[in-house]
Amino acid sequence: MPQTIPYLDHNATTPCDPQVVAAMAPYWSQQFANPSQRGHRPGLAAAVAVDHARQTVADALGVTPSQVIFTSGATEANNLAIKGICEQRLPQGRHLVTVATEHAAVLEPCRYLERLGFTLTVLPVQPDGRLALDALAAALRPDTVLVSVMAANNEIGTLQDTAAIAALCRQRGIAYHCDAAQACGHVPLDPTGWGVDLLSLSGHKFYGPKGVGALVARPGLALAPQLHGGGQEGGYRSGSLSPPLIVGLAKALALALEDQQSRGQRLRVLREKLWQGLNGLKLPAGVELLRNGCPTHSLPHTLNVTVAGVDGARLHSRLRRRVALSSGSSCSSASGKPSHVLRALGRSPAEAAASLRFGLGRGATAADIDQALAAVQEALPLAGVP
């Protein structure tokens, strides 16, 4: 894609890093063998590449290789975690708990289970998007089998207190699943130290390829497989493995961790420059900027702002030509519905529609910020009232 306008939608997806593309290259047409065929040399070489990638991912997350289950992405990892635990723990109970601001890849599997007869509690969040721990504690019941709360929100960047959530669940013997698709590669993750039972991640959120992710499971955790077949991935996820995608995921994760801290510091500064710049714009009468999410507990590269008092559809149609950003999650944009995340923060449908999500990439510059600010300034008077 010719990059003619600043791309500030890195929460939706990131480009594949050239070093990742290079690492993947041999596994498409040259070393193409099936890693399940360890009986011949090409198969064994493919298996070694997958083993190496699994070790890299495990090292990056401080877990053992046998805890890593490769999947097609975070959607599949979430489905495996949520349905797998609920099926496995059927004799113990049929109650699960999640949060209103979760991604559809968590909410929809939970609602599916609700249709099958499970009881689902969807907890509200505080105005900054954080889950109140006492609300979670109060929602847990003797028949609760699973809690699913994400690490970082895809629309507003808010970080949840995963360690405290894990501790609450652990005390009660409840499985805790954490969708870390947005957090992985951007903020430190310590599933073992925190006591997370299941953690999902996705390659394309940290400059890896699309179509690959992983579910990291606590050792010894019993989980009912959701894809039955040849028994790959320890029987948890049947289906031929893709060495190029898996090698790419591992390479991308290793690269992301190399500069995670310094990148986070740099992007946080740029993000605050963007927020200050937005506040310095000339706003039409009756228009107000509202920051969504929690400034102190958030992904460093994510800023979500409601431009209250303007027509969201017109604002976005004006901005579209000047800057690539999102009005919410990619999923909610496609459906055209106001973002359920912003609604859960208390924004009205019109306010949710008039919201801008900026997702800064690792190469973001001050010039990108200036271009984005100029685009917003130009669009504001033309957007009109809702």
Ligand SMILES: Cc1ncc(COP(=O)(O)O)c(C=O)c1O
């Ligand atoms: C928080 C979160 N969970 C899950 C997903 C789905 O990930 P994937 O595209 O790998 O299926 C996304 C992607 O937008 C996400 O942001």
